[in-house]
Amino acid sequence: MSTIQSALSDLASQFANDVLSTIRSASVSDLLESQGSSRTASPARATRPNGAAKKVIPTKAPGRLARRGPEEISKVVTSIVGLLTKNPAGMRAEQIRGSLGLQSKEMPRPLAEAMKKKLITSKGQKRATTYSVKSASGSKPTAKKPAAKKSKK
Numbered sequence: 001m002s003t004i005q006s007a008l009s010d011l012a013s014q015f016a017n018d019v020l021s022t023i024r025s026a027s028v029s030d031l032l033e034s035q036g037s038s039r040t041a042s043p044a045r046a047t048r049p050n051g052a053a054k055k056v057i058p059t060k061a062p063g064r065l066a067r068r069g070p071e072e073i074s075k076v077v078t079s080i081v082g083l084l085t086k087n088p089a090g091m092r093a094e095q096i097r098g099s100l101g102l103q104s105k106e107m108p109r110p111l112a113e114a115m116k117k118k119l120i121t122s123k124g125q126k127r128a129t130t131y132s133v134k135s136a137s138g139s140k141p142t143a144k145k146p147a148a149k150k151s152k153k
Contacts, residue, residue: 065103065105065106068109073109073110073113074113076100076102076106076110077110077113077114077117077119079100080096080100080110080111080114080120080131081114081119081120081133083096083099083100084096084120084131084132084133085133087132088132088133089132090123090130090131090132091130091131091132092127092128092129092130092131093107093111093127093129093131094127096131111131114131118134119133119134120132120133120134121133121134
């Protein structure tokens with residue numbers, strides 16, 4: 001086993017020495033040419049096999065959002081309610097954001113406003129929270145059972 005390890009070690013060191021001597025003997029222009037040729041080859045590898053380009057989604061500048069007025073927030077609330085009406089099973093916040101093309105920073109306030117106005121309901125916790133439109137059948141008042149009287153002994 002040690003003869004195989006020593007043979008491999010000798011081959012590896014010989015290879016490394018050959019690579020270093022080749023680099024040292026090469027001129028700067030040869031090195032730049034070889035570097036340039038690898039750059040021209042990289043875009044061909046970056047394309048998808050079927051030739052389709054990768055869809056690039058433009059992102060807005062990072063940082064704070066511009067201040068939004070009540071009108072803008074109500075427009076987002078309306079679009080969220082409209083989207084959830086089309087999806088009665090409900091949607092998670094990231095699905096809503098993706099469908100409407102919003103940033104994650106833009107979501108909490110409109111969702112809170114819609115919940116406050118009781119336009120939508122939520123079920124679950126954190127990322128598993130599913131939002132859905134409040135059902136019209138839920139508006140019917142239900143009768144409460146009277147509390148049982150305690151008997152004295």
